[in-house]
Amino acid sequence: xxxxxxxxxxxxxxxxxxKKVEDLRLLMDVSSLISSTLDFNELIGxxxxxxxEVMHADACSILVYxxxxxxxxxxxxxxxxxxxxxLLKKHVTLGLGEGIAGWVAQTLEPIVVGQAxxxxxxxxxADTMTGFTTKSMIAVPLVGRxxxxxxxxxxxxxxxxxxxxxxxxxxxxxxxxIAVAMENAVFHLESLEKERLKxxxxxAATIQRSFLPPLPVYEKGIMRVSxxxxxxxxxxxxxxxxAEPVPGKIGVLIGDISxxxxxxxxxxxxxxxxxxxxxxxxxxxxxxxxxxxRQMSDTPRGMFLTAMYAVADMQTGxxxxxxxxxxxxxxxxxxxxxxMDLEGGPxxxxxxxxxxxxxxxxxxxxxLIMVTDGVFDAxxxxxxxxxxxxxxxxxxxxxxxxRLTERIVDFVGSFTGDAxxxxxxxxxxxxxxx
Amino acid sequence: MHCDIGDYKGNMxxxxxxxxxxxxxxALRDKLLGVIKNKPPRLIVNFRGVSYIDSSGIATFVExxxxxxxxxxxxxxxxxxxxxxDIFSFSKLDKVFEICGNLDDAVSR
Numbered sequence: 001x002x003x004x005x006x007x008x009x010x011x012x013x014x015x016x017x018x019k020k021v022e023d024l025r026l027l028m029d030v031s032s033l034i035s036s037t038l039d040f041n042e043l044i045g046x047x048x049x050x051x052x053e054v055m056h057a058d059a060c061s062i063l064v065y066x067x068x069x070x071x072x073x074x075x076x077x078x079x080x081x082x083x084x085x086x087l088l089k090k091h092v093t094l095g096l097g098e099g100i101a102g103w104v105a106q107t108l109e110p111i112v113v114g115q116a117x118x119x120x121x122x123x124x125x126a127d128t129m130t131g132f133t134t135k136s137m138i139a140v141p142l143v144g145r146x147x148x149x150x151x152x153x154x155x156x157x158x159x160x161x162x163x164x165x166x167x168x169x170x171x172x173x174x175x176x177x178i179a180v181a182m183e184n185a186v187f188h189l190e191s192l193e194k195e196r197l198k199x200x201x202x203x204a205a206t207i208q209r210s211f212l213p214p215l216p217v218y219e220k221g222i223m224r225v226s227x228x229x230x231x232x233x234x235x236x237x238x239x240x241x242x243a244e245p246v247p248g249k250i251g252v253l254i255g256d257i258s259x260x261x262x263x264x265x266x267x268x269x270x271x272x273x274x275x276x277x278x279x280x281x282x283x284x285x286x287x288x289x290x291x292x293x294r295q296m297s298d299t300p301r302g303m304f305l306t307a308m309y310a311v312a313d314m315q316t317g318x319x320x321x322x323x324x325x326x327x328x329x330x331x332x333x334x335x336x337x338x339x340m341d342l343e344g345g346p347x348x349x350x351x352x353x354x355x356x357x358x359x360x361x362x363x364x365x366x367x368l369i370m371v372t373d374g375v376f377d378a379x380x381x382x383x384x385x386x387x388x389x390x391x392x393x394x395x396x397x398x399x400x401x402x403r404l405t406e407r408i409v410d411f412v413g414s415f416t417g418d419a420x421x422x423x424x425x426x427x428x429x430x431x432x433x434x
Numbered sequence: 435m436h437c438d439i440g441d442y443k444g445n446m447x448x449x450x451x452x453x454x455x456x457x458x459x460x461a462l463r464d465k466l467l468g469v470i471k472n473k474p475p476r477l478i479v480n481f482r483g484v485s486y487i488d489s490s491g492i493a494t495f496v497e498x499x500x501x502x503x504x505x506x507x508x509x510x511x512x513x514x515x516x517x518x519x520d521i522f523s524f525s526k527l528d529k530v531f532e533i534c535g536n537l538d539d540a541v542s543r
Contacts, residue, residue, distance in 0.1 A: 258489035302497030
């Protein structure tokens with residue numbers, strides 16, 4: 001074989017520069033790859049293929065740090081034997097300090113290992129499993145804004161015995177980009193998941209609203225009922241319902257499921273369907289409440305319902321009421337505001353009990369205003385709660401106002417201000433018109 | 435919310451402070467059910483220092499009470515601040531839970 005003539009210093013320098021230009025070009029390729037996709041799986045495979053090319057190496061891998069387990073798990077392992085990667089992903093994890101990758105993760109220091117077999121830190125567990133022999137390697141910690149992400153390794157340079165310090169510099173430059181890309185991909189995944197959940201919640205809220213009466217106002221005979229509810233987080237646990245349990249009577253239910261969110265909304269749907277079944281043909285609200293309680297005796301996680309059920313006569317203005325752990329209601333007459341804390345039972349779903357029924361008669365123009373605790377437990381940005389007494393005082397001041405329920409909603413809104421409402425808010429009014 | 439598990443005259447006591455709400459009740463549930471798993475004949479929850487309890491907090495105690503009743507144990511509440519007592523009486527939960535003045539009152543019952 002013909003020997004190549006020795007290069008002079010200028011030519012060597014030129015070749016070295018050309019190599020650096022080529023490496024820079026590949027690094028730029030990696031940069032554009034990284035900005036081309038936010039799909040984590042697609043991205044990481046592409047980037048590591050490029051890494052192998054840039055580094056002229058036999059194999060490369062990325063181990064991701066699992067914060068829950070505190071261990072490094074193989075995310076990508078590329079070599080000529082494709083099955084090795086799958087074996088490593090399924091069966092090999094490393095603790096901090098374990099093996100060279102574990103040492104790098106623990107110290108957050110990059111390392112060039114000339115002869116892996118002679119390095120005490122090297123664990124040959126992965127090699128034994130895959131049949132691969134690690135000779136020389138570079139391992140670099142991947143660190144993002146939120147701390148350790150993982151460790152990137154490049155193994156066995158092609159045509160050389162060991163990696164150089166220059167190789168380490170190139171690989172570190174590459175790894176800085178990989179770390180940013182991995183972190184961005186994770187943030188992107190999280191924001192996609194948040195968006196998906198938000199859409200699910202909006203759909204759940206739409207379905208939940210379909211359980212409420214189709215129109216918020218119901219008028220029959222001399223009685224008029226109106227309801228208003230505002231869930232705290234898209235879907236909530238407050239409910240109201242109007243129905244005609246027997247001819248000539250109107251049934252009005254207001255309730256509040258313990259807890260919030262989707263679980264409370266699902267439970268609310270069950271309560272409404274159970275209630276509609278139980279109230280049919282019964283004009284004694286205590287009987288309906290007791291049946292509902294028996295049906296809900298085995299609720300999950302201690303969930304319960306505070307409720308008030310009133311059955312009003314559409315001709316006489318007589319109202320029968322049963323209360324299950326629900327806040328007192330207001331009886332607004334021509335001359336006063338009465339706080340009605342009737343004898344009742346604890347919330348539905350807690351213990352076996354028969355709920356009593358109380359009776360009252362509305363005069364023309366009288367109103368009953370029923371609320372859930374979200375109305376008076378509303379908190380402002382300083383953490384102060386509005387309080388039931390404030391609602392009563394407001395009702396007294398505005399008792400002549402025909403649109404008192406709307407005024408109360410506005411009053412709660414102006415008290416809450418910019419603070420997030422933590423609880424659902426529901427107001428139902430039962431009014432005798434004439 | 436802060437939650438400590440201790441002992442008073444040979445009885446299990448869970449001491450609470452802060453807000454017991456939907457953010458803190460999962461942690462309370464873990465501790466409460468963890469204690470109840472050992473079926474203590476009497477479990478006292480001391481409310482001194484509790485500033486607020488919402489329905490998810492109460493539901494946690496309802497769940498605990500159902501477990502305790504299943505093995506015929508007792509779940510007692512002591513030192514309820516007036517604002518918490520108001521919430522319990524407002525919702526007639528004083529008919530559900532055994533509410534005591536202080537720890538001595540609880541253990542003497």
